[in-house]
Amino acid sequence: MMRKTKDDAELDDFGRFSEPALLILVSLAEGPRHGYSMTEDIETLAGVRLGPGTLYGALARLEARGLIEPLKSEDRRNPYRLTALGERALRTRLDSMMAVARTGQRRLAHA
Amino acid sequence: MNWLLPLYPARWRVRYGEEFGAVLASQHASVGLVLDVLAGAVDAHLYPQIQNSQSKPIKGDDTMTLEMLQRCAVGGPKLSPQDRRIASLFMLVSALVMATLYIVLTKIYRAAPAVQALFYATFPALTLIYGQTAYLRKRPWLTQVFILGAGLLGMYLFMLAACVVGNKL
Numbered sequence: 001m002m003r004k005t006k007d008d009a010e011l012d013d014f015g016r017f018s019e020p021a022l023l024i025l026v027s028l029a030e031g032p033r034h035g036y037s038m039t040e041d042i043e044t045l046a047g048v049r050l051g052p053g054t055l056y057g058a059l060a061r062l063e064a065r066g067l068i069e070p071l072k073s074e075d076r077r078n079p080y081r082l083t084a085l086g087e088r089a090l091r092t093r094l095d096s097m098m099a100v101a102r103t104g105q106r107r108l109a110h111a
Numbered sequence: 112m113n114w115l116l117p118l119y120p121a122r123w124r125v126r127y128g129e130e131f132g133a134v135l136a137s138q139h140a141s142v143g144l145v146l147d148v149l150a151g152a153v154d155a156h157l158y159p160q161i162q163n164s165q166s167k168p169i170k171g172d173d174t175m176t177l178e179m180l181q182r183c184a185v186g187g188p189k190l191s192p193q194d195r196r197i198a199s200l201f202m203l204v205s206a207l208v209m210a211t212l213y214i215v216l217t218k219i220y221r222a223a224p225a226v227q228a229l230f231y232a233t234f235p236a237l238t239l240i241y242g243q244t245a246y247l248r249k250r251p252w253l254t255q256v257f258i259l260g261a262g263l264l265g266m267y268l269f270m271l272a273a274c275v276v277g278n279k280l
Contacts, residue, residue, distance in 0.1 A: 054151065056131050
């Protein structure tokens with residue numbers, strides 16, 4: 001069993017919003033985006049289109065935990081960006097996913 | 112599709128309503144979209160994230176609306192998790208008591224209108240018990256007993272009248 005670090009645990013407890021939250025963080029890793037732009041980007045990178053209910057359920061959780069923050073905007077579309085904590089949590093989660101993927105590939109190669 | 116927005120809690124709409132509406136307006140209407148928004152509304156009521164939110168950009172034109180909403184919310188219910196837990200426990204115990212009472216009375220009096228009325232009054236009574244226990248918890252116990260007792264008695268008498276009239280028709 002892989003050991004979880006404190007940063008990795010930041011993304012726990014998201015329930016059904018775990019995967020959307022991770023996709024949002026990946027989308028914001030490139031720079032600030034607003035909701036519609038995130039939906040488009042996530043569809044391109046992962047092939048799933050997040051509905052607004054799911055998108056904002058995940059955004060609210062990420063914001064409440066300080067992993068992302070809103071930027072001031074003059075129009076209706078509020079952009080968000082990753083915080084330092086969010087960046088660390090994303091890095092840690094991606095590292096642990098890569099470790100699992102590498103182990104899986106290695107085991108499949110020997111199967 | 113913006114007609115679905117009022118399903119979300121007021122505080123949530125103040126924070127995310129505008130941008131949510133913009134995203135919603137950009138999507139094609141479908142059953143899947145409606146279900147997604149409905150599930151999101153249920154989630155926003157069950158797991159409100161707003162009070163934990165650290166930062167919130169407040170534009171100049173937001174301030175008045177926000178202040179008005181806060182003033183309106185002063186008299187509104189502010190249930191703590193403990194209030195909810197106590198009310199839920201009270202409702203559960205009441206449900207068990209009422210179910211037992213109904214079984215015992217049915218055994219003795221069969222389908223008498225008074226027993227039927229108890230059956231029909233159970234569900235609304237439990238809702239009333241939950242609400243009153245939660246909202247009146249900090250009031251004097253006599254006030255709680257009086258308001259809850261009067262409410263339950265009124266509800267039972269109404270159901271009893273309905274059963275008596277229904278049996279005669």
